[in-house]
Amino acid sequence: MLIDLDFHIHSKYSGGTSSNMNFENISRQAILKGLHLVGTGDALHPGWLKDIRKLGKFSDGIFELNDCRFIITTEVEDAQRVHHFIILPEVSAAECLREALKKHSADIDKDGRPHVRLDGEEIADRVDDAGGLIGPSHAFVPWTSIYKEYDSLRECYGRNTGKIKFLELGLSADTEMADYIKELQDITFLSNSDAHSPWPHRLGREFNRLSVRDITYEDIKDAILRRKGNRVELNVGFDPRLGKYHRTACVNCYTLYEIEDAVRFRWRCPGCNKTLKKGVCDRIKELADYNEPRHPPHRPRYIRIAPLAEILCSALKIKTIYSVKIQDMWKKLVTRFGSEIAVLIDVPEEKIEAESDGDVAWMIKAFRDGRFSISYGGGGKYGEIIFDRGDADRENGTTPKQEESYTGRQASLDSFMR
Ligand SMILES: [Zn+2]
Ligand SMILES: [Zn+2]
Known part of the structure; x- marks a missing residue:
């Protein structure tokens, strides 16, 4: 069967999150959005864990409320400010991981996304002990991701690199972009919303369509591991050009810069003197091993929405x-x-x-039909879709030529549908 699943959200217990992020609201909005399953997020937080325990049991490792199902997930920030995404088989596994990380975290009781004073390799050990899966969250964003800190998975996860089976693309990247990188060829890509509020433009703005035999934790794990016929069938996500870190830009006035100019200006905005942040698009160019995206045979299509x-x-x-x-x-x-x-x-x-x-x-x-243009996101500001006009790129003062070679032309959605 096919299920639409958004693994990554945050509860009301995470910083900068809407107080509306409770299971009642999330479940109702998820169903309206068309999602069958949502990650709980924040499963290491004692208050949220209490709420998770109140959900009905649907099957092994899957819980439910108002016809929406939940799988146990959480995110942690490591000692290098890299975010890791974690998927867990049971409430008891969340409790066990919580115990293992508690002595390394000052805010695990306070923040839904705790800071842990361990590196990626050490956290991966703990997740493995708890029977869960771990991979990089929003892998390319310039603040808190694996590739802002490292040039390879191995630098981050060390001897546990082989245990990394998935990577979350993040809103500013898609399959076209990530498949320039050789070390990701065997990794399953996930597209998740990372929603901080239940509004329909946040929750489920990215999701994964999985083909599974049953809705259980083991089946979903098998889909990520691509075994027993289970797999990720589609990644559905933001047009990466709309992502708020897609292009290199000023974090204050959001002026977009070519990377050469950013280097020349020493990462200071000549207009307002604030920091320039490297865009995901430019970071991927640095990491690229290929001249064009190479999609391995297992790679599902990515639908831009x-x-x-x-x-x-x-x-x-x-x-x-x-x-x-x-x-x-x-x-x-x-x-x-x-x-x-x-x-x-x-x-x-x-x-x-x-x-x-x-x-x-x-x-x-x-x-x-793809009849629209895009004003690129960057520096922390989302891009915009512009209908009925063809001058977005000119307005931004950018040269889209270089860009297009990396993100591909916006194809018609019809062309993605069988
Ligand atoms: Zn994160
Ligand atoms: Zn500026």
Whole structure:
């Protein structure tokens, strides 16, 4: 069977997270979004663990509430400020890992994403002892990822490198980009939202479609390990050009820079004197082993999507996603057609038009056909989709030529569908 799964979210106990991130809200929003399964996130936090224990049991290692299922996951920050993503088989495994990390962490009782004074290799030992899986979170972001710190998996995970079976691409990268790197050829890619709020443009903005025999922890693990016929069937995620660290840019005024210029300016913005952050796109160019992406035979397709709520904002000319009108229209379309993905990809345009208005249907069609341009994300600011105009690149003062060779042309969504 096929299931849509977003492994990586954070609870209300993580820093910078919405107080609405409780299981009641997450489960209801996940179902609307079309997700079958969500990672619990934050499974080392005592308060969140208590809430996890209150969920119903669905199968071995899988829990449920309001028809939404949960798998136990967590993220930790290591001594070098690298984030690791962890998937666990049972509540008892989370408790066991918590005990093992507790003496190395000052905030494991406070922060849903604890800081641990160990390196990647040492954390991987503890996760292995607990029977879980570990891999790099948002692997290329310039603040807290493996490749901001190291040039290879081995530098981070040492003798445990062979145990790394997955890597999370993060919002600013996709398969086209990551497959320039030789050491990732045998690694399964995951695309997750890393949501800090349950709103539909956050939760499930990236997810994985898995082909599994049953919905159990073991089957999902087998999908990541690509064995017994289980596998990741699709990665569905942000157009990486929209990711907030895609391009090299100033963290203050968000001006985009070519990497050569950033080096020449010594990573200081000539405009406002604040720090320039290396974009994921430029970091991948440094790490690239190949001149073009080489997709191994097991690699699933990556479908680029954008949040439906943002498309509705453009169509209805409303600035904020939180407006009642946007939320109402989103809910109407999603409940009528079953899920956000159905509206974005599957439902015929005429049917959408009958439920909304011409502009909404036109924009969804334009999105499917790839008839839009992009204002690139960078320096911590998300990019934007721009419909009906072709001047986004010029406005940014960038030269998209070089970019395009790395991210590929935005193909029509139709071309991805069988
Ligand atoms: Zn993280
Ligand atoms: Zn600046």
